[in-house]
Amino acid sequence: MESPTRQAFKRFLKSPSGKVGLALTLALVLLALFIPVLKPYDPTTDRDYLNRLKPPSLEHPFGTDHLGRDIFTRVLHGSRISLQVGVLSVGIGLVAGTLLGLITGFFRGRTEVVIGWLADLLLAFPGTLLAIAIVAVAGPSLQNAMIAIGVVQIPVYIRLARSMVLSLREQDFVQAAIALGAGNGRILFKHILPGTLPPLVVQATLSIGTATLEAAALGFLGLGAQPPAPEWGAMIADSFKGGHAMNAPWTMIFPGLFIMLTVLAFNLLGDGLRDALDPRGR
Template sequence: MASVASTSLRRSSETPTRLAIRRFMKSSSGKIGLVLAVLLILLALLAPVLKPYDPATDRDYLNRLKPPSASHIFGTDNLGRDVFTRVIHGSRISLRVGLIAVAISLVVGTFLGLVAGYFRGWLEIVIGWFTDILLAFPSTLLAIAIVAVVGPSLTNAMIAVSITQIPVYIRLTRSVVLSARELDYIQAANALGAQNRRVLLRHLLPNALPPIIVQATLSIGTATLETAALGFLGLGAQPPAPEWGAMLSDAFRGGYALNSPWTMIFPGLFIMITVLAFNLLGDGLRDALDPRALK
């Protein structure tokens, strides 16, 4: 009984941050996702040091479509380029696009969700219409349509992916604000004459941060997958950029899938690992930041 009481007392004295960290470290999926995500990020950061790459010169036509070997551990593609070098440099493109796209959608979606949930009225109606219009289309199809209009490029693909993610953050933030704005301390802040900006940023936004952080982690995997889809269709990074989706497209259109499967296996494998890593990390964060579990 004494040990149980001491354990309960120790847990009650822990800060929410420490309790969340302790709960996250108990999540096997969260730890696996964190390790994989850190390894991918380190690989992207160290790619120029590990294997320098110049798409204009790193070609060896005498070693076209060579299988994996000691000199080319992932084999070579149809132009004699080292697949391993292109894959690790492709991680820089995919992760950068995923992080920037999620950051843009998070900022815009969170702001609109805060405004819609707090002020209500015509602002909520207009933002709701905007959200419903975006959600009426499948996200990948909407991204394809946007890039087709503005033109294929990596920057336009990143903007298109960020636009498709905005409604998710609007709805998530608005739902949290609608429930939190009726709490006593929010009503007290309004009664004391607190400015709307202070109420939004100091009181309502912290309530929305835990689910937003979880959603952002999950969205990185989704953004990476959509970027690869656009690259596969020729609407993302343009040749000779080593983007995973474009690498899959080159191998598929060239008919190398059966005779030289490594040209498709390794880019596809890294796409799968990236999506899996951030999904597992998001699951672990969801368990750790669950407010009901932190009580």
């Protein structure tokens, strides 16, 4: 009899969206990892005023911006920043939210009321608006943008983990562990946590796309990565602020295209993982 992991892998391979999402995600990850080696780049010195706003050509496949910088190079290096923000911010939300969700679902009582109230308070604000407020208070920077986006993600994982714990804590294997005198920590992390991982992994994959989009929004507003860092949202903002969106549309089209591809890649990958890990939901 095949193991559940092997069965899930086979279901994933049968998912067209999952395979396309995996291919796009791997391409983006490999690009982010190896682009500094394949094409070294220093954003503080990449200026060529003689080649300002040149359209796409063999020398500059994506054209140049208002400072003569090669957009192709900047977009490729921007993948490192966007994936870094997406993965780390989702990691913050996943770890903190899952831990709080486990606590609220297992212990209930006042703990559940307080943490549930906190989650509801965070969910009362639109995610991007809350991230903007946090960065505005903490100060514009890439690190603060990651923290802000991570905080926005926390209540999503609190609710998801709590709902899974409420279901699992009534299962026979958990009740048996309680009856045998297992400690709360052992029950939570050895018996309950593994059962919550499939939906959490799917949600985390989908959230990376959302986090990338929010990072671009913060960058567009000047609250994320600061110039001259090649961040996609900031590149689009430069195009609009300089009035080049109409006469040099390539300055915003290519960064926007890579934002779209990144969000699409992780959404498709998340759909494939959902089909593989929860076949009943198809």
